[in-house]
Amino acid sequence: MRTDEAVRVATLAAAQVGMPAHDAQVLRVGENGVVLLPGVGVLARVVQGAEAVQRVRLEIAVADWLASQDVPVARPVRSEPIVVDRHVVSLWEYLPGGHSADLVTLARCLRLLHGVARPVGLLTRVSPFSRLCEQLALAVGLDERDRTFLHERRDQLAVQWEYATFALGEVVLHGDAHMENLLVTAAGRCAFIDLESVCVGPPEWDLTLSALYYECGWFSGHDYATFTHTYGYDVRRSPAWPLLRQIRMLRMTLWLAQSADNDAQRRQQLRHRLDSLRDGSAPAGWTGF
Incomplete structure (x- = not known):
């Protein structure tokens, strides 16, 4: 995935749900993209292919379930993915200073x-x-x-x-x-x-x-x-x-x-x-x- 593509899709997804994204920053691109929305402390994870919507929806449900079991996970901030063109975007909490x-x-x-x-x-x-x-x-x-x-x-x-x-x-x-x-x-x-x-x-x-x-x-x-x-x-x-x-x-x-x-x-x-x-x-x- 190209950097400009990841930013464009994340910005459009944020606009759909009323989140500011004028200062979007790419953190990682590869097969998928991860874009930070600093103004709201949210990560937009961009997956290529509109057919991925069910897979992304399941990932969100799994994250919620793991959190309920006290497994340490990043938590979604929105329960439904957002489809932009042929991309699927999920929104997650940002963990400032997080390192491997x-x-x-x-x-x-x-x-x-x-x-x-x-x-x-x-x-x-x-x-x-x-x-x-x-x-x-x-x-x-x-x-x-x-x-x-x-x-x-x-x-x-x-x-x-x-x-x-x-x-x-x-x-x-x-x-x-x-x-x-x-x-x-x-x-x-x-x-x-x-x-x-x-x-x-x-x-x-x-x-x-x-x-x-x-x-x-x-x-x-x-x-x-x-x-x-x-x-x-x-x-x-x-x-x-x-x-x-x-x-x-x-x-x-x-x-x-x-x-x-x-x-x-x-x-x-x-x-x-x-x-x-x-x-x-x-x-x-x-x-x-």
């Missing part, structure tokens, strides 16, 4: 989330391959050989998923659990954000990203050991770890492919990820963005 959590805080909050009783009828089961075909269709910087390889890898992993064995049962998951999706304010408040992937499934799914990021070299062995000690389990002990690892690397590669068209470093990293997936050396040399 450390691994210990992430582990502690995941234990709290995973301990919540599963609701009836609200959440779907985890779907590791959801939207991957759509992302592949929209990906840039891929030739036909790349697309065939990724399609085949997706199909192989999907078959393996049907027979996977997990050690920890099923719980409520964040679905995209990493440090940037848990904010901590200067006052010490924690809040999970980006709740569109909340679902029910094995806790190992939420633990895999931290283990994989450690393999990428993005934080130290000491930090990862503290994470596993705080949570009480190292996902690399799971019989499903090799599969979980491959699925997450596939998803990380397709995520990068959504934004590699106008950035030489991203294109170079995308090519490296594809090559290392092919030769089995992944995630060596993977960098973050």
